[in-house]
Amino acid sequence: MLSYILRRLLATIPVLVIVAVLVFLMLRLTPGDPAAVIAGDNATTEQIALIRNRLGLDQPILAQFAIWAGNLLQGNLGESFFFKKPIGELIMGRVEPTLSLAFATMLIAVCVAIPLGVLAAYKHGSWIDRIVMGFSVLGFSVPVFVIGYALIYIFAITLGWFPVQGYQPLSGGFGGFLQRLVLPAVTLSVIYIALIARMTRASVLEVLSEDYIRTARAKGQVERKILFRHALKNAAVPIVTVVGIGIALLIGGVVVTESVFAIPGLGRLTVDAVLARDYPTIQAVILLFSGVYVGINLLIDLAYSLFDPRIRY
Amino acid sequence: MMSRWTIVAAAAALLAGSSLAQAQTTLKVVMHSDVKIVDPIWTTAYIVRNHGYMIYDTLFALDGKGEIKPQMVDGFTESPDKLTYKFTLRDGLLWHDGKPVTAEDCVASIKRWGAKDPIGLKLMTFVDSMSADDAKSFTIKLKSPTGLLLFGLAKPSSNVPFMMPKRVAETDPNTQISEFIGSGPFVLKTDEWKPGDKIVYTKFKDYKPRAEPASGLAGGKVAKLDRVEWLAVADQQQAVNALLAGEIDMIEQPAYDLIPLLKDDKSITLTNYNPLGLQYTMRPNHTQKPFDNPKVRQALFYALNQKDFLDATVGNPEYYKICKSLFVCGTPLASEKGMEGLLESNFEKSKALLKEAGYDGTPIVLLHSTDLQVLTNLGPVAKQLLERGGFKVDMQSSDWQTVVSRRVRKEPVDKGGWNLMQTSWVSADILNPVMTGFLNSSCDKAAFGWPCDEQMEKLRDDFARETDPAKQKAIAEAVQMRQREVVTHVHLGQYYVPIATRSNVTGILSAAAPVFWNIEKK
Numbered sequence: 134m135l136s137y138i139l140r141r142l143l144a145t146i147p148v149l150v151i152v153a154v155l156v157f158l159m160l161r162l163t164p165g166d167p168a169a170v171i172a173g174d175n176a177t178t179e180q181i182a183l184i185r186n187r188l189g190l191d192q193p194i195l196a197q198f199a200i201w202a203g204n205l206l207q208g209n210l211g212e213s214f215f216f217k218k219p220i221g222e223l224i225m226g227r228v229e230p231t232l233s234l235a236f237a238t239m240l241i242a243v244c245v246a247i248p249l250g251v252l253a254a255y256k257h258g259s260w261i262d263r264i265v266m267g268f269s270v271l272g273f274s275v276p277v278f279v280i281g282y283a284l285i286y287i288f289a290i291t292l293g294w295f296p297v298q299g300y301q302p303l304s305g306g307f308g309g310f311l312q313r314l315v316l317p318a319v320t321l322s323v324i325y326i327a328l329i330a331r332m333t334r335a336s337v338l339e340v341l342s343e344d345y346i347r348t349a350r351a352k353g354q355v356e357r358k359i360l361f362r363h364a365l366k367n368a369a370v371p372i373v374t375v376v377g378i379g380i381a382l383l384i385g386g387v388v389v390t391e392s393v394f395a396i397p398g399l400g401r402l403t404v405d406a407v408l409a410r411d412y413p414t415i416q417a418v419i420l421l422f423s424g425v426y427v428g429i430n431l432l433i434d435l436a437y438s439l440f441d442p443r444i445r446y
Numbered sequence: 447m448m449s450r451w452t453i454v455a456a457a458a459a460l461l462a463g464s465s466l467a468q469a470q471t472t473l474k475v476v477m478h479s480d481v482k483i484v485d486p487i488w489t490t491a492y493i494v495r496n497h498g499y500m501i502y503d504t505l506f507a508l509d510g511k512g513e514i515k516p517q518m519v520d521g522f523t524e525s526p527d528k529l530t531y532k533f534t535l536r537d538g539l540l541w542h543d544g545k546p547v548t549a550e551d552c553v554a555s556i557k558r559w560g561a562k563d564p565i566g567l568k569l570m571t572f573v574d575s576m577s578a579d580d581a582k583s584f585t586i587k588l589k590s591p592t593g594l595l596l597f598g599l600a601k602p603s604s605n606v607p608f609m610m611p612k613r614v615a616e617t618d619p620n621t622q623i624s625e626f627i628g629s630g631p632f633v634l635k636t637d638e639w640k641p642g643d644k645i646v647y648t649k650f651k652d653y654k655p656r657a658e659p660a661s662g663l664a665g666g667k668v669a670k671l672d673r674v675e676w677l678a679v680a681d682q683q684q685a686v687n688a689l690l691a692g693e694i695d696m697i698e699q700p701a702y703d704l705i706p707l708l709k710d711d712k713s714i715t716l717t718n719y720n721p722l723g724l725q726y727t728m729r730p731n732h733t734q735k736p737f738d739n740p741k742v743r744q745a746l747f748y749a750l751n752q753k754d755f756l757d758a759t760v761g762n763p764e765y766y767k768i769c770k771s772l773f774v775c776g777t778p779l780a781s782e783k784g785m786e787g788l789l790e791s792n793f794e795k796s797k798a799l800l801k802e803a804g805y806d807g808t809p810i811v812l813l814h815s816t817d818l819q820v821l822t823n824l825g826p827v828a829k830q831l832l833e834r835g836g837f838k839v840d841m842q843s844s845d846w847q848t849v850v851s852r853r854v855r856k857e858p859v860d861k862g863g864w865n866l867m868q869t870s871w872v873s874a875d876i877l878n879p880v881m882t883g884f885l886n887s888s889c890d891k892a893a894f895g896w897p898c899d900e901q902m903e904k905l906r907d908d909f910a911r912e913t914d915p916a917k918q919k920a921i922a923e924a925v926q927m928r929q930r931e932v933v934t935h936v937h938l939g940q941y942y943v944p945i946a947t948r949s950n951v952t953g954i955l956s957a958a959a960p961v962f963w964n965i966e967k968k
Contacts, residue, residue, distance in 0.1 A: 164844070164862075166851035171483070173490030173604065174869060175564050175883035177891050181854055183620040215482040216641045217622050226640055282683070290687060297687045298679055300643070395679040395688075397643035405642055408817070408847055409482065 134438075138431070145427045152423040156416050157201065161194050165410040167214050188214055201416065211413035213406075220417045223402065230300045231398035233310070234390070235383035237318035242325035243376060249326070250333020250372075251360055257338060265330055272327025281320040281393040288316060298395040317394040321387060325379050332375045336368030343367070369440040377433035385422040471967045472673040473951065476685040477960075478699040480678035481645045484634070485622045487562050490604035492872060492959075496698075499663070499961050500647050500674070501542070501628035502608030505533065505552060506600035507664035510956055512777065514600040515664035517656070518547065518609060518629070528591035528913060529574075534583040538654040541611055542633045549578035554615035556586075556599070556607060561619040563605035565598045565881045568910050593913040594880060601881070602663055602958035603874035631655070631669040631963045647674045647962075660955055660964040667963040670953065674962050682819075689714065689946060695967060697946045698960055701819055702761055708946050716944040717954050722774050722873035723767070726755055726824060726938035729867050729884060729895045733856055736810065737865055741803035743933035747788040748796035749835025750828070752939035758823040759941070766941040772926045773882075774873040775940060778915065779922040784930050796835030809840040810865040813852060817845045824868040824938070853894045867894075873940065874958030878918070879909045879925040884935040897934040 168185040169176070176184075185191045189200065204211055210220040253265035289297045295316050301309040340346065341364055349359050388400035399418060406414035438444045479493040486498030507517040516522070520536040539547035553576045560566035560573070572592040578584045586595065599607055609615075609629060617623045626634045632647035639645045655666035677694065679685045682701040688694045690711055700708060708714045730737035730746065737743050756766040769775035770785040787795075810832070814825030829839045842864075844852075849867060857863040876882040885906060889898035905928060909921045945954060953964040 164848050164851055166854065169851050169854045170847050171489050174871070175490055175604075175875075175893055176854075177886075177893060178854065178856075178896075179891065180562070180620070187618070187620050213641075217484065217624060218641070223641065227642070285684075285687060290691060293691070297691050297693055298681075298684045299677070299688075299693070392680045393684060395677065395681070395684060397640060397678065401642055401680070405480065405482070408845060410847055410851065 134435075138435070141431050141434070145424070145431075148427055149420060149423055153202070153205070153416070153420055154198075156419045157198050158194075160410075160412050160415060161197075166190075167410040167412065170410055171214070201413070205420075210417040213414045214411045215409055216411075216414075220414050223414065224399070224417060224421060227397060227399045227402045229302060230391075230396050231384055231387070231400065233303070233314060234317055234321065234387060234396060234398060235380055237314050238321040238325060238383055239376060239380055241318055241322040242329055242379070245322070246326040246329035247333050247365070247372070250330040251337050251365055253330065253334040254337035254341060254364075255356070255360055257341075262334075265334065269327040269331045272323045275323070276389075277320060277324060278389050278393055280323050281317070281390060284316050284320055285393075298393075300394075300396045300398075317390050317396060320394075321383065321390050328379070329372065329375055333365075333368065333372050336371050337364050340364045340368045366440055370437055373436050373440065374433055377429050377436070381426050381429040384425050470672040471670075472675060473671045473696065473962070473965065473967055474675045474677055474694040475696040475698065476679045476688070476694055477676045480642055480680075481639075481676060482641055483622065484626050484639075486608055487558055487605050487619055488622045492604060495604045495606055496960055497634075497645070498606055498608045498628075499630070499959055500632040501626065501630045501634050502606075502610065503539075503628065503630045503667070504600065504606060504608060504663070505556075506596060508600050508602045508662050508958065509664040510662040512662070514596050515658075515661075517600075517664055518552075529588045531586045531588075531595060532579070532583060533586070536654070536656070537582075539629055540652050540654075541629050542627045542650060543611075544652070545611070546581070547609065547629050548581050548612070549584035551612045551615065552609055553578050553584050554612040555609045558610075558615045558617070558619050559605060559607040563598075563601070563607070564883050564886065565594060565601055566605070566607065568880050568906075569594045569598045572910070590911060591913055592910050593918060594910050597878075603872050606959075629653075631667045632674060642678055644678060645676045647676075648672060655963075662955065662957045663959065663961065667961075669963050670966045671962065686946075689948065692948065695948050695951050699943045700946045702759075702765065705762070705765075705944070705946075713949050715947050715949050715951070717947065718765075718942050718944045719954050719956055719960060720873075720942065720958060721956055722776060722958060723940045723942035724870050724872050725769075725774060725876060725940050726752075726759070726870045727868065727884065728824075728828065728936040728938060729853075729869070730933065730935070731863065731865050731867075731895050732897045732934075734859060734863055734865055736803065736805050736808065739803045739805075740931060740933065741799050742805055744931070745796040745799040745803070745805075745835060745837075746832075746933060746936050747930065748790075748792045748799060749837065750831050750936060750938065751789050751791040752937075754791070754827050754831060755824055756939045756941060758827045759820065765943070766939060769937075769940045772929055772937060773877060773879075773922055777873075777877050779878055779919055781919070781923050781926060783923045784927040788930065789936075791831060791835070793835045800836045805836070807838050809838040811859045811863070812839050812841045813849045813864050813867040814841045814843040815846040815849045815868075816843045820870065821846065821868065828866070828868060856896070868938070870941075872958065879906045879922055885925065885929070887932065887934055895934070897932060899928070899932045899934075902928050902932055902934070 168181050171184055172181045212219055249265050253262045256262050285297055289295045296313055299313055301313045303310045349363050388404050391398045391400045403418045477493055481493055481497050483489050483494050484497055486494045504517050505519045506514050509515045518535055518539055520534050522531055522533045524531055560570040572588045574587040574589045576586050611627055614623050614625050631650055631653045633650045635646040635648055649669040649672050655668045658665040660666050685697050686704045686707055689697055730743050752768045760766040770782045770789055771780040773779040815821045825841050829841045832839050852864055853867050855863055879885050883893050886892040887897040887899040887902040905921055905925045912918045950968045953966045955961055955964050
C-alpha cells in the first residue's frame with residue numbers, strides 16, 4: 134500500500150509539470166496584456182512599455198518561464214501583479230471559505246442523497262422512486278444561480294432568516310459562520326443531491342439483484358440491514374467516486390455561487406485574476422487545483438479498498 | 447476575593463464598553479469595483495482614485511463650484527512675473543504613522559505624479575525647479591507662466607496628485623508602492639484588507655481638517671464615521687438585495703435597470719453626487735485604414751448621434767444629457783461652437799464623405815466589450831448607426847480586459863489590430879484640452895489611437911501657457927473647431943450614476959469623486 138501511495142505521489146510530478154507548462158503557455162498565447170490593464174486609458178505606448186518592463190513581461194517567454202519555475206521550485210509562488218501581495222498569502226486567505234462551502238455542501242448532499250437513492254432503489258418503480266428521480270432531473274436542470282436567487286428571495290428577503298450575502302470566518306463565531314453558509318451550501322448541494330441520489334439508486338439497484346442479497350434475505354436478515362450493510366457497502370465504489378470528484382469540483386469551480394453570495398473563495402480569486410490577466414495568480418491557482426484533483430483522485434482510489442476488500446494495491 | 451460591588455462595577459464597565467463599541471459607526475459600502483491596486487499614481491483606475499481620497503490628502507482641491515481652493519496648503523505667493531510660486535503647508539499635518547508632513551514629502555509626491563499624469567507631464571515641461579525651503583514651505587520655479595500649476599495640483603480625478611511620504615513617493619512611478627501611509631481623514635487597515643472580500647478604513651483621529659465647511663473636494667474633511675468597509679459584491683442584484691435588507695448602507699453605482707427597485711423603497715435615497723457625470727467616447731485608430739483618412743473620421747461625426755447611445759445604455763433621460771460640447775456641459779469651457787450639424791445621424795452626409803474619401807467598403811473592426819454593463823450596449827448601437835452611415839462593420843466581442851489589451855496594438859487589422867473602440871470617461875478627467883487624454887495628438891507619444899496633428903498640439907500648448915480664463919476659453923473653442931477636422935475621438939453624451947444609500951445615511955458631498963468625509967450614519 135505504502136509503495137503504491139509513493140508511486141502515485143511520484144506520478145503527480147509529471148502531471149503538475151505538464152499543467153504548469155500548459156497554463157504558462159496558454160496565458161502568454163491568449164490575448165491580454167496586464168500592463169495595458171494597469172496603465173489605464175491615458176497611458177502612452179511608452180508608459181505601457183515601462184510597466185511591462187517592471188513586470189518582466191518584455192522578456193522572452195522562455196526566460197519568464199525559467200524565472201517562474203525557479204521560484205516555484207523554491208516554494209515561492211510569486212507576487213500578484215495587482216494586489217501587491219504574495220500569492221501564497223492570497224490563496225491562503227481564500228482557502229477557508231472555499232473548503233467550508235465545499236464540505237458543508239457535500240455534507241448536506243451525502244446526508245440527503247444517499248438515503249434518497251437507497252430508498253428509490255428499494256422502492257424501484259414506485260411513486261417514491263419517481264419523485265426522487267423527478268427531483269434529480271430538476272436538480273440537474275435548474276441553473277445554480279436560479280436556485281440561489283430563489284432561496285435568497287424566500288429565506289433572506291421574505292422571511293429574513295439568513296443574510297443575503299457575505300461570509301463570516303469561523304474565527305468570528307460559529308453561529309454567524311453557519312448562518313452565512315447555509316444558503317450557499319444548500320444552493321450548491323441541490324445538483325450534488327441529484328447526482329449522488331441517481332448514482333446511489335443505480336448502484337444499489339444493481340447490487341440488490343446479486344445472489345448474496347437473495348441469500349441474506351433467505352437467511353431472514355431485516356431489510357434495513359440488507360440495504361445499508363450489504364447493498365450500500367457493495368454499491369459504494371461509484372458513489373465514493375462521485376462524492377470525491379464533487380469535492381474536487383467544489384474546491385475549484387463554484388464561481389457562480391461565490392459571486393451570487395459574495396463569498397471570497399478560490400473560485401472568485403481565479404475569475405478576478407483571469408479578468409485582470411494577473412498571470413502569476415492564475416498560474417498558481419490552476420496548479421493548486423491540479424494538485425487538489427490529483428490528491429483527491431488518490432484518496433478516492435485508496436478509499437476503494439475500504440469498501441471492497443477485493444481491491445488491493 | 448472581589449467584593450460584590452467590584453463585580454457590579456466591572457459588569458457596568460463591560461456594558462459601557464460594549465455600548466461604546468456599538469456606538470462606533472461603520473458604513474458598509476459596495477463600490478463599483480473591488481480594490482485590487484492601492485497606488486493611485488501607478489494606475490488611473492477610478493476605484494484606486496477613490497481609495498486615494500480616503501487615505502491621502504491634496505495640496506489644492508476643487509470646491510463645489512469648481513474653484514481651486516487650498517487644502518493641505520495654508521497659503522501661497524505668486525511672483526509678479528508668474529514664474530515663482532512659494533507654498534506653505536498648514537500646521538498640524540501628520541502622516542498616519544504620526545510623523546509630520548514636510549515640504550520635502552510634497553516635492554517628492556509632485557515629482558512622482560508629474561512623471562505619470564498627462565497634466566503632470568505637461569506641467570513638468572514648464573517647471574524649472576522644485577525645492578523645499580524648510581520643513582513647511584517649498585518653491586516651484588517655472589520656465590514660463592502656465593495656468594496648469596494650480597489646476598494640476600487641484601486635479602480632481604485620475605491621476606490625482608495625492609501627497610505621500612518622501613520615502614514612498616520616491617518609488618519609481620512605474621512600480622507599485624508597497625507602503626500605504628497617507629495624511630488623509632481615513633487610515634487603511636492593511637491587516638483587514640482582503641482583496642476580493644473587503645477593504646477597511648478607520649477614522650484618522652489626528653487628522654486636522656480645515657476650518658471651512660466641506661465643499662466638493664475642498665474644505666474641512668471631517669470624518670464622521672469611525673469605520674468604512676468597502677465590500678466586494680460582484681453581483682449587482684445581490685448588492686441591491688443587501689441594501690434593501692439593511693445589510694449594507696450604500697451602493698456607489700447601482701445598475702440602471704435596478705434603480706426602479708430602489709426608488710420604490712422608502713428606506714432608500716438616491717443621490718446624484720457627481721453633477722458632471724461621465725461621458726461616452728468613441729476612439730478611431732488613426733494609424734490604420736480607413737481612419738487614417740480625416741474625411742472617414744469626419745463621417746463618424748455625421749453617422750452617429752448621442753441619444754441612441756444614451757437610450758441604449760442609460761435608458762432613463764433623468765440620468766443622461768445630450769451635450770454636443772467637447773468639454774463637459776456645465777463647466778467653464780463648455781461650448782457648442784463648431785458642432786452645428788454634427789452628431790445628428792445625417793447618414794447621407796456620412797455616405798457622401800466616405801465616397802469623397804474613397805472608402806472601399808472594407809469592414810472596420812469595432813471592439814465590443816461585453817462584460818461591463820455600462821459599455822455593453824454601445825457596440826450594437828454603433829454598428830447599426832455606422833452601417834446606416836455607409837460603413838461596413840465587423841463588431842468583435844470580448845471581455846473588457848481583452849479590449850484594453852488589444853487597443854494598444856498598432857498592428858494592421860488582419861494581424862490583431864483594430865479600427866474603433868468605445869469607452870467612457872469621468873467628466874472631471876476631460877475638463878480642458880490638456881487633461882483630455884484623447885486630444886493628445888503627438889503621434890506615437892499619444893494614447894492608443896495615436897492621432898497625429900501639429901496644430902492640435904500647438905493649441906494644447908497654447909492652452910497650457912495661458913493663465914487668463916477668457917483666453918483659455920477661446921483656445922478651448924479653437925480646439926473644438928480643430929477637433930471637428932481631426933476627430934481624435936467622438937463624444938457620445940453625458941450620463942450620471944446616482945449613489946444609493948439607506949435613508950439614515952446623510953452628508954454625501956457633491957464632487958467629482960465619491961468621498962466619505964462629511965457622511966453621517968444616524
